[in-house]
Amino acid sequence: MAASQSPERIAAESWFLAHGLPAVLRPGALVRRVWPRSAPALAAFAVLMAGSILIVALTGKHTIDIDGTPTRNEWFVLAVFVFGLPVGALVGWLVSRLSMASRSVASGVALVVAALGGIFGGPTPFHVVDLLIELVVVAVIFGCTACGIGSIMGWSARTTVANLASIGDLFVRALPVVLLTVLVFFNAAVWTMVSLITRSRLWLALGFLFLIAAAFLLSSTLDRVRPMLRSTDKSPDDDARLAGTPFEHLPDRPVRKPLSRIEQANVAFVLGVSQLLQVLTVAIVTAAIFFVLGLILLSPEVLDAWTRGGPSDGQILGMTFPVPQALIQITLFLGALTFMYLAARAVTDKEYSTRFLDPVIDDLRLTLVARDRYRTATVGE
Known part of the structure; x- marks a missing residue:
């Protein structure tokens, strides 16, 4: 077996990918084992396509169009839509814990399920179009797997889940703005505004x-990590x-070798994405709370008074749901306001930085020490 394919080399490369630093790997390492490494994302996509098969089988339509009180089948369709992403993420996580050989099998099974979804499900009634869309997604x-973006996103997601306590703490600290957004x-x-503006203008x-x-968040994070990128010191x-x-x-080097520009960009991107996901998670939870509150409190009379008779059918990605359109729009608006506040709070809150950002920076510093050992062992390649 070649040295580049030795178990020790494969384990080292897998370690860097698991820690979100694909730029550290030697040229050519990222394109190896793309098939099994893509299995978690392919499995999650297969779950979504399986859900589309269920929706088409129950409704006879390739989109969701529920107007008025849902029937029993339509309630099931709503459940498939709501839990599709969480179940897909769970399946992807379970697949990521398999061995490389098992992942290869999982990739094949996922592609078969996705192909069946293009034939019996999919977003359009045209099989060729659905299969082309699936081909693009695959x-x-x-x-993303071959260029290392997938490993960065996977590391960020694992870090976010591992720091749920910090997320809860950040949510508690966000309560003042949550109470303010109640107003x-x-x-x-505000309800009149969000009911009258178009969805495209709202997205802008x-x-x-x-x-x-x-x-603001990324620039402040880069200021924090810049000393680590320039430092050559190592810890005992x-x-x-x-x-x-x-x-x-x-073997180790006494002084760390300076990072290349690509490696510096990798470290900065990893920290930036982890910070954004942390804050975005809390903003989504806050928006979901207001969405549920609206479902509880809104009545046709109140909605008509607040929106002045604005459109009531909720639209998401071209699908119609039995919820007010204004509620969906104001939920998105309040989520964005919460995200802005939390981004500023995460930067200025020293306790939050100590509990979350400092450990992440320290772990990345240790990863760079491992990078020096990896580069020393693979010198000349």
Whole structure:
């Protein structure tokens, strides 16, 4: 077996991918084992396509169109729509815990299920169009895996789940703005506005707010991580912390080799995405609370008074749901406002930085120590 394909080398490369630093790998390493590495994303996509088969089988339509009180079958369709993404994420996580050989099998099964979804389900009644859409999605999945974006997103998702306690703490700290947005939620003028503007214009406004908050959050995060990128110092306890990893017995350098521009961009991107996902998770939870509150409180009379007779059928991705359109729009608006506040709070809150950002930066610093050992062992490649 070639040195580049030795179990130790494969374990080291898998370790870097699991820690969201694909740029550290030697040239050509990312394109190896793309088929099994893509299995989690393919499995999640297969779950969504299986759900589309169920929807078409129950309704005879390739889209959801529920107007008025849902029937029993329509309630089941709503359940498939609501739980499709969580179940897909769960299946993808379970597949990610399999061995590489089992993942290869899972990738094949997922593609078969996706193909069946294009024939018996899919977003359109035209099989050729559905199969072409699936082909594009599969190509994007393989592309993201081959360039390392998939590993970065996977690391960010695992980090977010592992720091649910910090998310809960951030939500508690966001309660003042949550209470403030209650005033927005019960403001008839805001309801009138969101009921009259088009969804495309609303998305433009939400994108504008997101870009402002994201730019502020990312710039502040880069300021925090820049000293780590420039530093060449190493900690005495690095050897103990790398115990049990593929780098435990690899030779080390006394001084860290400077990072390349691609590696610096990788580290900055990893930290930025993890911060955005952390804040976005809390904003989504807050928006969901207001959405449920609206379902409880809104009546046809109240909705008519607040929206001045605006459209009532909810539209999501071209699908019609038995919820007010204005409720969907104001939920998105309040979620964006919460995201902006939390982005600013995450940057200025020193306790939050100590509990979440500092450990992530320290883990990345240790990963860079492992990167030096990996580069020393593979020198000349």
